[in-house]
Amino acid sequence: MAHGPAKGLSRWFYTTNHKDIGSMYLWFSFAMFFLGGIFALVIRAELFQPGLQIVEPGFFNQMTTMHGLVMVFGAVMPAFVGLANWMIPMMVGAPDMALPRMNNWSFWILPFAFAMLASTLFMEGGAPNFGWTFYAPLSTTYAPASVTFFIFAVHIMGASSIMGSINIIATILNMRAPGMTLMKMPLFVWTWLITAYLLIAVMPVLAGVVTMMLMDIHFGTSFFDAAGGGDPVLFQHVFWFFGHPEVYIMILPAFGVVSAIIPTFARKPLFGYSSMVYATASIAFLSFIVWAHHMFTVGMPLLGEVAFMYATMLIAVPTGVKVFNWVTTMWRGSMTFETPMLFSIAFVVLFTIGGFSGLMLAMAPADFQYHDTYFVVAHFHYVLVPGAIFSITAAVYYWLPKWTGHMYDETMGKVQFWTAFIGLNITFFPMHFSGLAGMPRRIPDYNPLWADWNMISSVGAFMFGAAQLLLLYNVVKTIRGGKKATAEVWEGSHGLEWTVASPAPYHTFTTPPEVK
Amino acid sequence: MLSISKRSLALLFAFSIVVLPSLAAAGEWQLNMTEGVTEVSREVYSLHMTIFWWCVGIGAVVFGVMFYSMFAHRKSRGAEAAQFHHSTKLEIVWTVIPFAILIAMAFPATSTLIKIYDTADADVDILITGYQWKWKYEYLGEDVSFFANLSDSSREEIYTKDAKSENYLLEVDQVLLIPTKKKVRFLVTANDVIHSWWVPDLAVKRDAIPGYINEAWTYVEEPGLFRGQCAELCGKDHGFMPIVVKAVEQGEYDAWMAEKRAAAAAVAEAAKQTLTFDQLYAEGESVYETYCAACHQAGGEGIPGMFPAIKDSTIATGDIKLHLDRVINGGQGMPPFGEQLTPVQSAAVITFQRNAFGNNMGESVQPIDVVNFKQGQ
Numbered sequence: 001m002a003h004g005p006a007k008g009l010s011r012w013f014y015t016t017n018h019k020d021i022g023s024m025y026l027w028f029s030f031a032m033f034f035l036g037g038i039f040a041l042v043i044r045a046e047l048f049q050p051g052l053q054i055v056e057p058g059f060f061n062q063m064t065t066m067h068g069l070v071m072v073f074g075a076v077m078p079a080f081v082g083l084a085n086w087m088i089p090m091m092v093g094a095p096d097m098a099l100p101r102m103n104n105w106s107f108w109i110l111p112f113a114f115a116m117l118a119s120t121l122f123m124e125g126g127a128p129n130f131g132w133t134f135y136a137p138l139s140t141t142y143a144p145a146s147v148t149f150f151i152f153a154v155h156i157m158g159a160s161s162i163m164g165s166i167n168i169i170a171t172i173l174n175m176r177a178p179g180m181t182l183m184k185m186p187l188f189v190w191t192w193l194i195t196a197y198l199l200i201a202v203m204p205v206l207a208g209v210v211t212m213m214l215m216d217i218h219f220g221t222s223f224f225d226a227a228g229g230g231d232p233v234l235f236q237h238v239f240w241f242f243g244h245p246e247v248y249i250m251i252l253p254a255f256g257v258v259s260a261i262i263p264t265f266a267r268k269p270l271f272g273y274s275s276m277v278y279a280t281a282s283i284a285f286l287s288f289i290v291w292a293h294h295m296f297t298v299g300m301p302l303l304g305e306v307a308f309m310y311a312t313m314l315i316a317v318p319t320g321v322k323v324f325n326w327v328t329t330m331w332r333g334s335m336t337f338e339t340p341m342l343f344s345i346a347f348v349v350l351f352t353i354g355g356f357s358g359l360m361l362a363m364a365p366a367d368f369q370y371h372d373t374y375f376v377v378a379h380f381h382y383v384l385v386p387g388a389i390f391s392i393t394a395a396v397y398y399w400l401p402k403w404t405g406h407m408y409d410e411t412m413g414k415v416q417f418w419t420a421f422i423g424l425n426i427t428f429f430p431m432h433f434s435g436l437a438g439m440p441r442r443i444p445d446y447n448p449l450w451a452d453w454n455m456i457s458s459v460g461a462f463m464f465g466a467a468q469l470l471l472l473y474n475v476v477k478t479i480r481g482g483k484k485a486t487a488e489v490w491e492g493s494h495g496l497e498w499t500v501a502s503p504a505p506y507h508t509f510t511t512p513p514e515v516k
Numbered sequence: 517m518l519s520i521s522k523r524s525l526a527l528l529f530a531f532s533i534v535v536l537p538s539l540a541a542a543g544e545w546q547l548n549m550t551e552g553v554t555e556v557s558r559e560v561y562s563l564h565m566t567i568f569w570w571c572v573g574i575g576a577v578v579f580g581v582m583f584y585s586m587f588a589h590r591k592s593r594g595a596e597a598a599q600f601h602h603s604t605k606l607e608i609v610w611t612v613i614p615f616a617i618l619i620a621m622a623f624p625a626t627s628t629l630i631k632i633y634d635t636a637d638a639d640v641d642i643l644i645t646g647y648q649w650k651w652k653y654e655y656l657g658e659d660v661s662f663f664a665n666l667s668d669s670s671r672e673e674i675y676t677k678d679a680k681s682e683n684y685l686l687e688v689d690q691v692l693l694i695p696t697k698k699k700v701r702f703l704v705t706a707n708d709v710i711h712s713w714w715v716p717d718l719a720v721k722r723d724a725i726p727g728y729i730n731e732a733w734t735y736v737e738e739p740g741l742f743r744g745q746c747a748e749l750c751g752k753d754h755g756f757m758p759i760v761v762k763a764v765e766q767g768e769y770d771a772w773m774a775e776k777r778a779a780a781a782a783v784a785e786a787a788k789q790t791l792t793f794d795q796l797y798a799e800g801e802s803v804y805e806t807y808c809a810a811c812h813q814a815g816g817e818g819i820p821g822m823f824p825a826i827k828d829s830t831i832a833t834g835d836i837k838l839h840l841d842r843v844i845n846g847g848q849g850m851p852p853f854g855e856q857l858t859p860v861q862s863a864a865v866i867t868f869q870r871n872a873f874g875n876n877m878g879e880s881v882q883p884i885d886v887v888n889f890k891q892g893q
Contacts, residue, residue, distance in 0.1 A: 050680045051673070058752045058822065125821030131749045137726065138709040138751060142648075142849060144822060226727025232710055233725060267591070269601040297712060297747075298723045299704075299730035302633045306626060313618045317611055324610040327582045334597040335590045345586070349579060356571035363621070365628040366564045368721045369549055372712060372747040437546035438716045440747045443755030448680045452545055492597075 004506055013108070016100030017506065018085045021107050023403075025082030026396075028110060030472070032074030033389075035118070037465055039067035044427075044461035047454045052445050060444035061129035062121065068132025069150075072250065073157045074114050076388045080253040081164045083395050084192050086403065088168060090497040090504065091186045093177025093513045098170035106163035113156035120146035131442060133243065136224035136235040140216045147217065151210045158203040165196035165203075172196075177496070179515035183274065186495050188256030190277050194284045195252045198245045201288075206242040209235065233298050240291035248287045250384060251351075252280055254391035255322060258344045260495070261398050262326055265341035266333030267492035272325040279318035279325075286315050296367045305364050312362040316355065323352050338490075339413030343394035346421050347386055354382030357432065372442075374450075375435025381428045385464075393420070393471060400475065401489045405503030406482030412474050420467035426460025550716050553742065553763075554734055557719035559628045567621055574617075632719075635731040638701030640694065646704075646711030646724035646746065647851055649753035649810065653692050656703075660776040663856050664688040665806060666756045686743040689806075691760040695769040696736050704730040708851050709751060715744035715761055723748055736763040753810055787859035787883040793867070796880050800868025803861045807853065808869075816873035824848075827873035836879065839866055840889045854890060859883040 005011045005020065015021060042063045046054045055063070085103065089096055097103045120127040125144035128134065139147060172193045176185070185193075212235075215221040222228025224235045255276075263270045270276065292300060292308040300308075326348050335341070357379040361370050370376060401407050430453035435441075439450040446454065485502040496515070500508045551561045589595045641656040647663070654661035667687035673680055694700045704713050706724035713732075714721040717740075722732045744759040764772070791799075805814070811823040818825035826832050831839050843862055846852035857865065863881040870877040 050684060051677075052675055057755065058819065061749070061752065061754075123821070129751075135710055135749070138749065142709050142751060226725075230727075232727065266589075267597040268599065271601050272603070272607055273601065275607045297721050298725065299728060302630065305629055305633075309625060309629070310622060313622065316618060317614050320614045321607065321611060323578060324606075327578060327585070328606070330582060330585045331589065332585070332595070332598040332600075333589050334595045335586060336592070337586075337590075345582075348582070352575065352578065356575060359571060360564065360567050363563055363567055363625045365560050365625055365632055365719075366567065368632070369560055369564065369716060369719055371721060372714075433545075433547045436549045438550065438744075440714070440745050440755070442749040443745075445674060445685060445755050447685050448682070449546060 014104070016096070016104050018089050018097045018100070018103065019403075019504065019506065021097075021103050022082045022085030022087075024107055025078045025085055028107075029075050029077075029079035029082060029392075032070050032078070032114060033468065036067050036070035036075050037468060039063045039070065041461060041465055043067065044458040046444055047446070048458040049455060050446055050448050050451055055444070057444045058126060058129060061131075061442070062127040064442050065128045065131055065134075066117075066121070069117065069128070070114070071384075072132060072246070073154075074110075076250045076384070076392070077161065078110060079392045080192075080195070080250070080388075081161075081168075083188075083253065083257070083392070083399075084164075084168055087399065087497060088171055088189055088192060089175070090500065090508055091189050091495060092172060092175060092180055093496050093509045093515065094171060094175035095507060095510050095512075097167050098175055099167045102163050103167050106160045106167065109156050110160050113153045113160070116149050116156075117153040120149050123149070133239060134213075135239075136213060136216070136232055137226075140213050140224055143217070148214065151214050154210045155207055158207045161199050161203050165199040168192055168196040169200075177509070177512040177515050183277070184515060186256070187259035187270065187273070187276055187280075188253065191252040191256030191259075191280050194280050195249050198249050198252070198284055198287065202242040202245045202249075205238060206246075209238045209242065212238075233295075236295050236298060237292065240294045241288075243294065244291040245284075245287040247380070247383070248283060250388045252284065254347070254351075254388050255280060257391040257395045257398075258326065258347050261340045261344040261394055262329050262348075263494070264398075264490050264492045265338060265344075266330050266335050268329060268333040269494075270325070271328040271331075272321075275321055276325055279321045282318040283315060286311065286318070290315065293362060293364075293367075296364045297371050309362060309364045313359070316359050316362075319355055323348060323355075336491075338397075338410060339408070339417055340394045340398035342414065342417045342421075343390045343397065346417070347390045347394065350382055350386030350390070350424070354379055354384075354387060357382065370435065372440055373435035374431040374439045374441055377441050378428050378431035378435055381431070385424055385428065390420075396471075396475065398490075399497075400478050401485035402497060402502050402504055404479050404482075405485055405501075406478050407485050407489075408474055408478040408482065412470065412477070416467055416470040416474055419470060420464060423460050423462075423464030423467050427457050427464050428460070430454075430456045430460075552717045552719050553736055553738065553740060554718055556628070556631055556734070557717060559624075559631065560719045563624055563628055566624065570617060570621065574614075632732075635701055635733045637699065638733060639698040640700045641703060642692070642694070642700065643703045643705070643729075644713050644724065646706035646708075646713065646750065646757075647856070648708050648751050649746070649757040650856075651692075651711075651713070651746075651757065651759060652707075652856070655773070658773060658777075659780060660773060662690050662776070664690045664692065664760070666753075666758060668806070670758075671756075683743065685756065686745070686758045686760070688758055688760045691741075691762045693762050693764060693769055693772050694734070694736065695766045696739055696763045698766070699733055699735050702732045702734070704732060710748050711746050711750045711757070712748035713744075713759060714747040715742050715759055717742040717744075718761070721747055739763050739765060756810075783858045783860070787887050790882055790884075791860070791863070791880075793880045796864045796867040796882075797871060798864075799860065800864035800866070801872070803857065803865040804868055804872075807856065808865065811850075816869075826869050827875065832869045832875050833877060836866075836870075836881065837889070839870065840881070840886065844886070844890060859886040859890075862886045 123146045128150045130139040212223040216223050222230035224230050224232050259270055290312045293312040361367050397413055434450040434453040487501050488498050549564050551558055643654040643656055645652040650663050650665045652663050667689050670685050670687045673684055704722040704724045706726045711724040713724055718734045720732045720734055722730045740763050742761045746757045812818050812826050816826035831842050844854035860883045863883045863886050867880040870879055
């Protein structure tokens with residue numbers, strides 16, 4: 001007894017439909033992506049040339065902090081949860097997520113968390129200004145009053161992520177169609193299953209560390225205050241025990257997306273499926289034992305440095321396996337280069353470059369020179385922007401015909417790809433150079449030695465921003481109309497989501513399909 | 517698709533030939549890490565270059581195969597898709613080879629790291645303390661210590677429209693002197709938040725953490741001037757607390773040290789004199805600009821919610837003891853200035869604050885009052 005969506009606004013408030021909730025997650029993430037992007041453009045505008053022209057140092061710090069927080073927790077993570085909501089039930093042949101009401105709740109608390117976080121910009125003393133890594137005691141004893149709102153917002157975001165993860169795990173483990181064994185699941189489902197376990201493991205750690213901050217600020221404890229017998233380095237250990245798995249939370253689902261797209265447009269099965277699954281699991285495991293490579297300069301004992309250096313270097317092995325498998329999937333395929341494929345290929349190349357700089361950063365002695373410079377900024381933007389953002393964009397183009405029933409405009413898609421691709425490289429590649437030349441990160445003003453690279457970065461940043469407006473245009477245009485999409489959409493597509501009509505009906509797989 | 521990518525490439529090319537050279541005239545294009553001036557920094561540099569070339573090599577192979585495939589195995593050239601999807605042999609090969617490369621890299625990395633950690637048997641010990649937003653240097657066992665602030669010349673340039681000078685934001689009011697051909701140990705800590713003491717030419721970067729004393733060392737062979745900055749976000753003026761280290765020969769170092777000791781004695785002597793109101797006010801004004809204005813602002817108005825105003829403040833217009841206490845011991849997020857300022861400077865700045873910005877208390881504080889207050893605690 002399938003019935004359609006409710007009418008009006010109540011559809012969105014009360015919905016328990018995975019497709020509605022997926023769409024809300026994606027739109028929310030898109031809105032946050034623009035908000036975080038505006039913060040980034042303020043930073044790049046100030047850094048266009050030496051001297052202070054546009055903002056004051058205190059506000060500059062609020063911008064770097066809010067940019068990081070909004071992009072990590074508001075843009076990237078909700079986008080992947082949105083994709084999971086839309087695609088996982090359709091990929092495993094389930095009618096909906098396992099816990100639909102909780103699904104509604106885990107989305108709807110997010111806008112409140114971010115409204116609260118954004119409101120700190122208008123508070124006396126300003127928004128959080130201690131960097132997205134919020135190292136104590138800068139974020140406790142020396143923080144603006146708004147830090148309490150930040151802590152509450154992080155608690156809500158964490159609750160949302162944990163509920164979302166429980167839902168995803170329950171769906172994958174309990175609701176697969178008959179015949180879909182674990183090792184037959186699409187790789188996107190696999191990577192999300194592993195990501196969900198990472199989230200459940202580390203979000204409580206984040207909640208713990210912000211709660212300790214709250215206690216230090218308001219209840220007189222001294223977890224992180226040396227004067228009271230506490231330990232500022234403890235903060236960093238706890239934070240990065242969350243923080244390093246967190247960066248893989250933002251990249252593992254991207255691996256899943258790319259592992260779906262490359263085989264489609266190479267018209268060839270994914271090479272080394274089982275090694276991809278094992279590599280993902282290995283990366284997830286390693287993510288728990290490398291956290292202190294973010295802290296090579298805090299003065300750990302030699303043995304600690306060496307152990308974390310070796311463990312970090314090991315990550316290159318399973319990550320390499322993934323890249324080699326993607327390249328071999330393309331090898332002797334029959335490739336076409338539609339927009340999702342272009343974004344995926346750019347992902348493989350640029351993410352690998354980010355991986356290379358990661359390997360360089362793993363060398364503890366060299367890290368003494370790289371640490372906290374623009375080289376690090378270049379590194380993590382190379383893994384996050386062409387990594388997470390490009391894979392999300394690729395996913396949007398890839399599944400948009402399935403969501404809307406319309407094909408997007410291929411020419412406009414390619415225009416957007418090239419604008420984004422060129423803009424990205426102009427923005428972030430020069431940061432390798434300014435960093436190696438000695439420019440520290442998180443500074444509002446700098447010596448003229450780094451002026452040229454910064455000017456180029458700033459030009460690229462505005463170009464990259466313009467590319468995202470094109471994405472918005474393309475998505476809206478596709479929703480409003482366009483060539484009708486077939487059920488398969490792509491010539492080389494494989495999987496259950498391509499067996500249902502386009503646009504996907506409001507309810508799919510109310511009777512489970514048989515998987516052979 | 518091809519036409520679009522060609523157009524984009526043409527644009528990029530146009531950008532690179534038209535815009536880049538004009539930018540080049542404005543500054544320099546340093547691409548790479550400095551080799552530095554010490555044995556350790558040169559080892560770090562060579563480690564950096566070795567791992568870099570490994571990455572370039574691996575990238576050339578992987579991307580080479582990929583780009584060849586993108587060219588040769590495209591549907592528009594009539595490529596038929598093969599259907600192979602598994603090879604255990606290949607998976608083992610591309611697991612083992614990277615592993616072997618990593619082991620090869622681990623050896624030089626570990627040996628350099630061991631060298632960096634060998635802080636024993638130093639000839640000179642310098643305690644470095646990070647403050648918001650300045651560095652304090654203390655030569656242990658020498659009775660010499662001083663603070664290094666961003667130089668006034670750099671500070672004055674921040675808001676001007678002119679091209680910045682060569683050492684903009686990398687100039688300090690007092691450089692850290694070290695002797696050449698001596699093992700110098702840095703003991704690094706902080707007084708408020710976490711800072712990080714970084715001089716690229718020495719390849720020394722150590723976090724300055726309250727409650728911890730981290731160790732680092734250097735051995736500079738030739739005299740020279742080396743510039744660096746705080747590397748850990750430490751609040752508003754994180755970008756404005758540079759480091760300048762000057763390495764000089766032992767003779768010059770000894771002479772400088774003697775001069776510093778004499779200056780310290782002079783400061784103690786100066787604390788005994790009585791100054792006129794005008795002398796105190798004038799001195800106080802310049803101390804205020806260097807030490808107070810960054811937070812409390814040049815006009816004493818503060819920043820609401822972050823830094824309280826001096827103008828009409830309860831402390832600057834209230835009990836003089838409380839004012840002394842706040843300046844010397846800090847409080848409510850303000851760092852203590854008792855050690856950074858000489859008694860003359862403390863007395864002057866308190867006098868200034870109680871009479872400037874319309875506070876007009878008409879009182880002055882003498883250096884001896886400051887000394888007595890400190891002793892009375």
